[in-house]
Amino acid sequence: MRVYVEGGGASRRAQEPLREGFSKLFEKVLGACARPKIIACGSRNEAFADFKRALKSHPDALCILLVDSEEPVKPAISTWGHVSRREGDQWPRPDGVRDEQLHLMVQAMEAWLVADAESLAAYYKQGFRKDALPRQKNVELIAKKDLYEALERATRESKTKGKYAKYHGFELIGLVDPNRVRAASVHAARFFDTLMDHAAAGPP
Incomplete structure (x- = not known):
């Protein structure tokens, strides 16, 4: 599997923290199963372009595109x-591309972050305001603008990291x-299930 992810910046050096972050997430999702190769792509249009090129250059791999939805996804739409x-x-x-690719x-990576307030608290430590995070249990309903504003409010008094910045997200x-992300986002659950269904058993 090859996962093409939106974000990370324009250079390979800038993209490395995002690749590393997703690698750690996939390790927790997949356990001992083989993990996919992660390609951070920069902008969403660059991610789509990289994904299309990969369909031709890696025809024997399952190529997957992972991007923000930017806005709510209607329940009946693929x-x-x-x-x-x-x-x-x-x-x-x-x-020839399938739905699972x-x-x-939804609506941004930050939705997956606010799904786990405990991990945010452990990261930001003193000064973190858990009560400033959205109370909506379905994180897919939280608008992108509201996600950023809530993270800014929750972290601006952090003595350890300071207020939320994009590189913190990586x-x-x-x-x-x-498991917390899965419970709060049906699209995250769908993605994790796809990874698990296609991961080959054995050490990475």
């Missing part, structure tokens, strides 16, 4: 339906409990 209709994307599904972080994605 992931490919969402990105094909969304203004700013309008991505057509490549020929596109997954969404570290935190490797620290969150995937």
Whole structure:
């Protein structure tokens, strides 16, 4: 498996923390099973372009695209339906690509972070305000703007890390409990299930 992830910046050096964070998350999801290769791609359009190129250059691999949804996903719509209709994307599904090859972080990666307040508290330590996080148990219903604002409020008095910054998210994605994320996001659960279904048994 090869997972093409939105985010991480424009250079390989800038992308390394995101790759490392997702590697730690996948280790917790998959245990002793083989883990996918993670490719951080920068912008969402660059991620889609990299994914399309990989379909041709790695025809024997299961290539998976993981991007933010940017906005709510309608219950009756598929992931490919969402990105094909969304203004700013309008991505057509490549020929032969299955539903399981596109997954969404709804509405942004930060939704997966706020699903695990305990890990955030352990990271930010003194000054972290857990009560400033959204109380919505279904994190997919929290607007992207509200996610950022809640994280800023919860962390701005942290004596250890200071207020939330994007690079914190790259570290935190490797620290969150995937079971808590799974319980708070049906799209995260779908993604983790796809990884588990296709992971080969044995050491990574």
